[in-house]
Structure formats: C-alpha cells, structure tokens
Amino acid sequence: MEFGLLGAVEVRNRGALVDVGHVRQQSVLVALLVEEGRPVPVDRLLDRVWGERAPLRARETLYGYVSKLRKLLGLDIERSPAGYRLNVATAQVDLFRFRALVRLGALDEALGLWRGDAVEGLDSPWFDALRESLHAERFAAELDRNDAALAQGRHAALLPVLRRMADERPHDERLAAQLMLALHLSGNDAEALRQYETVRRELADELGADPSKPLQDVHQRILAGESARAECRPLQLPAPQPWFTGREEELAALDAPETVVITAIGGTGGIGKTALALHWAHRHADDFPDGQLYVNLRGFDPAAEPTPPETVLREFLEALGEEMIPEGLDARAARYRSLMAGRRMLVVLDNARSTEQVVPLLPGPDATVLVTSRLKLAGLVAAHGARSVSLDVLNSADAQAFLRARLGADRVAAEPEVVADLVTWCGGLPLALSIVAARAAMEPDFPLAVFAEELREQPLDALDAGEIGTNLRAVFSWSVAALSDEAARAFALLGTVGTADVSLPAVAALLDRSVPRTRMVLRELENTYLLQQHVPGRYRMHDLVGLYAADLEADAGSRLLDFYAATARAAAARLEPHKPLPEHESGHSLSFADNADAMAWFDAEHDCLTTTQRRALDSGAFEVAWLLGRTMNSYYSRRGRTSDDVDAWLIALRAAEVLQDGAKQAAAHMCLGLGYVELGRSSLGHRHFERSLELFAQTDDHVAQGSAHRAMAWAAEFEGDLGRALEHSLAGLAKFRAAGSEIREAESLNEVGWRYACLGRYAEARAYCEDAMVLNDKLGHTEGAAATLDSLAHIAHHDGRHADALAHYREALALYRELDNSAEEATVLEHLGDVLFATGSEGEAREQWRRALELYEKQGRASEAAALTARL
Numbered sequence: 001m002e003f004g005l006l007g008a009v010e011v012r013n014r015g016a017l018v019d020v021g022h023v024r025q026q027s028v029l030v031a032l033l034v035e036e037g038r039p040v041p042v043d044r045l046l047d048r049v050w051g052e053r054a055p056l057r058a059r060e061t062l063y064g065y066v067s068k069l070r071k072l073l074g075l076d077i078e079r080s081p082a083g084y085r086l087n088v089a090t091a092q093v094d095l096f097r098f099r100a101l102v103r104l105g106a107l108d109e110a111l112g113l114w115r116g117d118a119v120e121g122l123d124s125p126w127f128d129a130l131r132e133s134l135h136a137e138r139f140a141a142e143l144d145r146n147d148a149a150l151a152q153g154r155h156a157a158l159l160p161v162l163r164r165m166a167d168e169r170p171h172d173e174r175l176a177a178q179l180m181l182a183l184h185l186s187g188n189d190a191e192a193l194r195q196y197e198t199v200r201r202e203l204a205d206e207l208g209a210d211p212s213k214p215l216q217d218v219h220q221r222i223l224a225g226e227s228a229r230a231e232c233r234p235l236q237l238p239a240p241q242p243w244f245t246g247r248e249e250e251l252a253a254l255d256a257p258e259t260v261v262i263t264a265i266g267g268t269g270g271i272g273k274t275a276l277a278l279h280w281a282h283r284h285a286d287d288f289p290d291g292q293l294y295v296n297l298r299g300f301d302p303a304a305e306p307t308p309p310e311t312v313l314r315e316f317l318e319a320l321g322e323e324m325i326p327e328g329l330d331a332r333a334a335r336y337r338s339l340m341a342g343r344r345m346l347v348v349l350d351n352a353r354s355t356e357q358v359v360p361l362l363p364g365p366d367a368t369v370l371v372t373s374r375l376k377l378a379g380l381v382a383a384h385g386a387r388s389v390s391l392d393v394l395n396s397a398d399a400q401a402f403l404r405a406r407l408g409a410d411r412v413a414a415e416p417e418v419v420a421d422l423v424t425w426c427g428g429l430p431l432a433l434s435i436v437a438a439r440a441a442m443e444p445d446f447p448l449a450v451f452a453e454e455l456r457e458q459p460l461d462a463l464d465a466g467e468i469g470t471n472l473r474a475v476f477s478w479s480v481a482a483l484s485d486e487a488a489r490a491f492a493l494l495g496t497v498g499t500a501d502v503s504l505p506a507v508a509a510l511l512d513r514s515v516p517r518t519r520m521v522l523r524e525l526e527n528t529y530l531l532q533q534h535v536p537g538r539y540r541m542h543d544l545v546g547l548y549a550a551d552l553e554a555d556a557g558s559r560l561l562d563f564y565a566a567t568a569r570a571a572a573a574r575l576e577p578h579k580p581l582p583e584h585e586s587g588h589s590l591s592f593a594d595n596a597d598a599m600a601w602f603d604a605e606h607d608c609l610t611t612t613q614r615r616a617l618d619s620g621a622f623e624v625a626w627l628l629g630r631t632m633n634s635y636y637s638r639r640g641r642t643s644d645d646v647d648a649w650l651i652a653l654r655a656a657e658v659l660q661d662g663a664k665q666a667a668a669h670m671c672l673g674l675g676y677v678e679l680g681r682s683s684l685g686h687r688h689f690e691r692s693l694e695l696f697a698q699t700d701d702h703v704a705q706g707s708a709h710r711a712m713a714w715a716a717e718f719e720g721d722l723g724r725a726l727e728h729s730l731a732g733l734a735k736f737r738a739a740g741s742e743i744r745e746a747e748s749l750n751e752v753g754w755r756y757a758c759l760g761r762y763a764e765a766r767a768y769c770e771d772a773m774v775l776n777d778k779l780g781h782t783e784g785a786a787a788t789l790d791s792l793a794h795i796a797h798h799d800g801r802h803a804d805a806l807a808h809y810r811e812a813l814a815l816y817r818e819l820d821n822s823a824e825e826a827t828v829l830e831h832l833g834d835v836l837f838a839t840g841s842e843g844e845a846r847e848q849w850r851r852a853l854e855l856y857e858k859q860g861r862a863s864e865a866a867a868l869t870a871r872l
Helices: 023-033 042-050 059-073 093-105 107-110 127-149 155-168 173-185 189-207 212-224 248-255 273-283 309-319 329-340 357-359 377-384 398-409 409-414 415-426 430-442 446-457 472-481 485-494 504-509 515-527 545-551 559-575 595-619 622-639 642-659 662-678 681-695 704-720 722-739 742-758 764-781 782-799 802-819 822-839 844-860 862-871
Strands: 002-004 010-013 077-080 081-088 260-267 290-296 346-352 367-375 389-392 534-537 537-539
Touching: 002 093, 023 042, 023 081, 042 059, 042 081, 042 093, 042 127, 059 077, 059 595, 081 093, 093 127, 107 127, 107 415, 107 515, 127 155, 127 173, 127 472, 155 389, 173 189, 212 329, 248 260, 248 389, 260 273, 273 346, 273 367, 273 537, 290 309, 290 357, 309 329, 309 357, 309 367, 329 357, 329 642, 346 357, 357 377, 398 409, 398 415, 398 430, 409 415, 409 430, 415 430, 415 446, 430 446, 430 472, 472 545, 485 504, 504 515, 504 537, 504 559, 537 595, 545 704, 545 722, 559 622, 595 622, 595 642, 622 662, 622 822, 642 662, 662 681, 662 704, 662 822, 681 704, 704 722, 704 742, 742 782, 764 782, 782 822, 802 822, 822 844, 822 862, 844 862
Parallel strands: 260 367, 260 389, 290 346, 346 367
Antiparallel strands: 002 010, 077 081, 534 537
C-alpha cells in the first residue's frame, strides 16, 4: 500500500486507487501519516483536523474515523496514553521518499514525485501551514537541483526552468544568481547583467534594500569575464589511529546507503568517535576524488570556546580556492554550498557542540558528511535526516586486540589473566585502554600486573597519564561542564545509586523532582552520553563514568532508600492487603493498580531492591533494611524464589538484632525457618523455628504465635510428618480465633482442612475448607479463596467428584493468575493435569503438565520439575 501526499491525497493498494472516504477522514489519515510513527495526542489531532470548527462530540467522531480507517485500509493504528500512532514504512509515503531522495542528492527523482499542491483539498489552519511548509521544501530542492545542474554544465537545458521560476519569485536572490550564472555560462552576459539590474531595481523600489553579497559577487564575476572557479582539491584529513581495532558493525553502518549524506557518530568522551570517523574516511578516501575537508569544532575543549561556524566556513572557502570571502554566516554558507555543488567530497566535522554549530557547515547533496559529538544531536537527525551511529564500549575480544596492537602480541600473551583484568577494569572504554597502554608502553620493563593492581585499587587515579587528553577525569569533566546546573547535580547524585541500573521514578525520588521534570533532566544526560536508557524507563552508566560521578557527590542522603522502602511497602500491601505492615513515608512513593502491576514492579526492581537492602544495613538504616526483607517476602513466595527470600531475611534479621526488636527478630527467624526447610536444610530451619517461638512466647501477640504454628505446620508437612503438621495447624487456628483475626482464621481453616485431606479424612477436610470458603467470601480475601479452592479440588478429586475438581482447579487457576502468583499457578496446573489424566483427557493433561513444567524450571524448582518430567 502506498500513500500520496504530494498532490491530492491518494492511497493505492498494489497500484489500484482506494477510496479513503470524505475529506475529514482523509485529514485524520494525513495528520497521523506525517508524524512517521510518532504518537499524536487526541487534542492535537482534533485541532489539526477541524481547527476551531470542531463539531459537537468531536472526540466520538474522531474515534469513528480511526475505526473506519483501520477496517478500510487494514492499518496498524495504535492507541496509547500518548495518543494515536500510525505505523507504516517510510517507503510507503511519497513525502518521506521525497525527503530521502533529497538527502541522497537524487533531486530530479525527488521532484518527480510531486503531482500538484501538497495535501490538496484538505482544509484547516494546520493543513494550510503544512502545505506551505512542504512547498518550501519543494522549492529548496528545486534550488539545490539548479546548483547541481549548473555545476555539471547543464546550464542550457536549465535556462527555461530558471526563467519561469524567476518570473514567479522575482525577489529570490539565490534564484536570480542561478539564472545570471546560467546566462553567463551560455554566453549571454548582456541578458545576465540586465537580469541583475532588474533585480537590483526591484529590491530598491519595493524593499529599500541592495542585492546581497553573493548576488553582487556573481555580478562582479560576470563583469570581470570569469567563467569558472579554480578547482582546488583539499586533502585535510588527519592521520588515522594506527592501532584501530574492532568496530565492524559501526563501520558497516557507515557504509550503508542511508548514511551517504550525513552520519552523526555519537558517544561519551573517550569512546573513540574521532578514531572511527578517520579510520572510515581513510578507508574510503578513493570514493571522494574531489577531496576531503576536516575541522575540529572544539565543542568540548576546556581550553577554547567552540569554533564558530563563520570561522570554519572561511577556512573551508579558502581551502576550496575562494579568494573573496563574503561577510556574514548566511552569505558564507550559501557560497560554500555553491562551491560544493557537483563535487564528490567528504566533510568531517569533528567534536561538534550542537546542531546549530553544524547546520551551516552542511554542503549540498553531492558531498558526504561525518559529524562526531558527545551529544546525540537530535536536531540533526530530525531536521536533516542524519543517520545516527552511536558507539558503545569495545567487547572483550576487540579490547584485547587493541592492547595487542598497542603493546605487542608477546607482552600481552605473557600475562593473559592480567590482560583480562585490565580489560574488565577499563570496561571496554577505548580511552581508558589507551591510557593504560600508554603508561605500559612508557614502562616496557614493568609487568602488566602493576597497572592492573592500580586499576583495582584506584581506577580513576590509574587512568591518568599526566597530560590533557590522557586523564579520564579531565575528559569526563569536559562533558559535565557542558551540562546545565540541574543536570550536573543529577549526574553527581546518580553516582551514589550503586546499582546496575535505576528506574525513572527512583531517580525522581533521588532528585526530589517530579517524574516529567526528571525525565527532561535525564534526557540531557542521555544526549551527552553520560547516561544510557537501555530499556524504556531504566537508566545506567558506564562503570568508570559512575565512579567519576560518585566522586562528585559523596552522600545523596536517604531519599532513594525511602523511595524503595515506601514503594516496596505499597506493592506488598497491594499483594497482601490483609497483612499489617509498618508505615514508611516518601514523597515519591508509587501506587499500584492491581497485583500484576505490583509484581511487575518487583520483577523490574528486584536487583535494585536487594542492593538497596544491603546498603541500608551498611549505612545504619536498619528499619529500611528490615522492611525491605519483609516486603519482598510475598513477592518471593509468588515467584518461588526461596533462596533469594532467605538472603533477604538474613539481612532483615541482622537489622532487627541491631534494633533489639524482639517481634521483628521473631518474624525473621520464622521466615528463615520456612526457607531453610524448603531448601533441604531442615535442622537449621528448626533452630530458627525454635528461636522464633521463644521470642513470640515473650509477647501476648496471639496472631504472631499463630503465625509461628502455621510456619511449623508447613515445615512438618514438607518433611512428611502429617500428624504433627495437623497439630500445629489446629494450634494456630486456636490462636487466631483467640486474637479475633478473621483473615488468619480463614487461612488456618483451609490449612487444617488440607492436612485432614492429606491424612485421607476427606469429610472433615471438606467441612473445614467449606467454612474457610465462606469466611474468605465474606472478607473478599482473594488469595485465601484461591488456596481454599485448590484444597476443595484436591478433596473432590479423591472423592471421585472429578467435575467438581476440574471446576475448582480452574477457578483457583484464574485467581492465581489474577494475583500474578506464578508459584501457585504452577502447582495448580500440575494438579489440574492430574484430574484430566484421571478422566481420560490425556492430551489436555499433558498440555497442563508442560505449562507447569515451564514454570517450575523458570522458578528453579528442580525436584518438582524432575518429578513432572518423569511423569511426562
């Protein structure tokens, strides 16, 4: 399917025209198409389609148009909180093909796509502005085509076109200059001079202005009888790095057809941008027979201001043989583009500070441009179609190859383990490797182990060779100096996080800013490559960058600890709303809509939470350390991550002991007992149980004492002592009834019923479980209901009531999925398969068992997985 916007709106399916509907429906389609896959908020879409003339119930009308477009054209129109997004390939839309062809310099082909006025027939203030903007793009392409044709000697064929265009735009001086030059090259100097006089007079009469300097220059050249510029072939490339290694993917990206106009090579300081650009440039020097221009724009040079584009243009014009240099940025840029027209040249713009610094230095469509910068230069990508090639650190193999090239294969081979350590501590950063290699090259008799030891002890000190450009701290500081004050502060605070990555809400808490404001600040750090958003909403730093940031801010206070503690508490409260949790305050705590939302947060933040818990213990935030252990317990239980749960409770226990809080110690001992028994370390588990009971016995807390009996009942069952398990279950039930805790009573009723069932006493088991179900329904206790349904299904299965068993298991399965409790989901799937197998539905039974097995393996439940594999 193809979409035509450069004329009346057209949609063609395999060449055949498709009726898109009336004008407003076409307007919706075009308003989405022009965004190239970016979302359009609903309010903005309404404004584009109707302006101030929106009808009543405009939103409902818009929804209807979108629905019709989906059905009529089979389009992928997504709806999200950010708005509507239409995903089509750029090659399907003539506007985007036009722009791509202009970037490639295929101007005749690009202009041939136009069929008339852009988006003809669509009527709103926004479409009028869009049409005017697109026509300006068309005219600019026409002027570029004229320059190229003149440079290629096609002036005679171009004359009729130039005369027509000059009649339509009598005040366009670039067009006038092109017509004058075409007349001059055709041997018609008299008409060329008359054209100049006509333009000069009209400018004076109507605008009170003189012709621009470039137009005056053309006039003077004609008067002087000059016919063609002196052809100069500048060769300005600096020497390439002799030990360049790796970067095969990036070099291939630079070779790709999309990169022939502009390639912006980005990356943090020391990542090897200039080395890559020069390596590629020298490798392809023969592709640019008209020469190469190079400039260091000094965008991040601590000893000098960024080089102004006016200065660079003077240098370029002189290199191209120009003797009379125009004044002013625009005049120089125009002359530069004219001189570059028709030339196959390479322009390397190294170390750019901004898009604004680069844009005036972009030549016409015949040249190739490489731009390097520590910034992402999003404006260059968005407005000029640059292809962005971002650099990451070298992988281990390429880093070792770099050291071999720099130090010699024999020296590297003599200490292979040390070399691996050097690569690890340098984190694959080319500058860090270069500094280590330079220091080692200056001390050829030193073993490499000396430098590895320094790196291990003081990485940033070791990466200082004593001169500018060979001091990693200094190089990083140049990037930080370019930041706003707010972004620099954020950079320093991020150095204190200490985790592999961090989420956007966590950073907002750290900075004490709103999430939208934090996102903008982090975007500035992303644009300087000091920070990477490696997945949506999560950020990380290179290890060495993080060490430098940590040096800038020794203490970020407790904001991040408070954020994680308060949010983990909110997530745990969502998962187990009936269990009491201590309060913890944070102005940035998140809330959770449902169980899946809370579990997804725990999944994403698990590594950060474990690191934060250890840091809380080390920094004396003992309440936070204990609370994080407590809040992660329900998450670990649902995911079947017993070993992680034990690790968290050990930290929580140490915190509780420092706090001298008997209740917290008892809870930790109880949960550690459960964990160790499940991990097969029963004797250690029972020692924790005994200590838990001792501590609980010192209180009058019947709920706590009942919880201890519940835990010991589970452990006894796990170890095969069903009689003792039932005794502890009945004792726990009595304690919960004495405390008046209905939620715990409901859970204990089910557990007593389950243990009766395990002993084959199904009538008693069913009575207890049905009482539990009544109480769960009364309390709205979803997790208790799911567990009880599982018990009732087991009882029904062994009573021979297979239909009831299937119904109960399926209902329990739905509830566990709603709760995102994958551990119990796996168990129920296995039991459901048992009943199906017993009823002769072997195929369906095997399917449920396979699903259970996948979850067991994912959860690391080896014994369950092995047993089920054998059954399958």
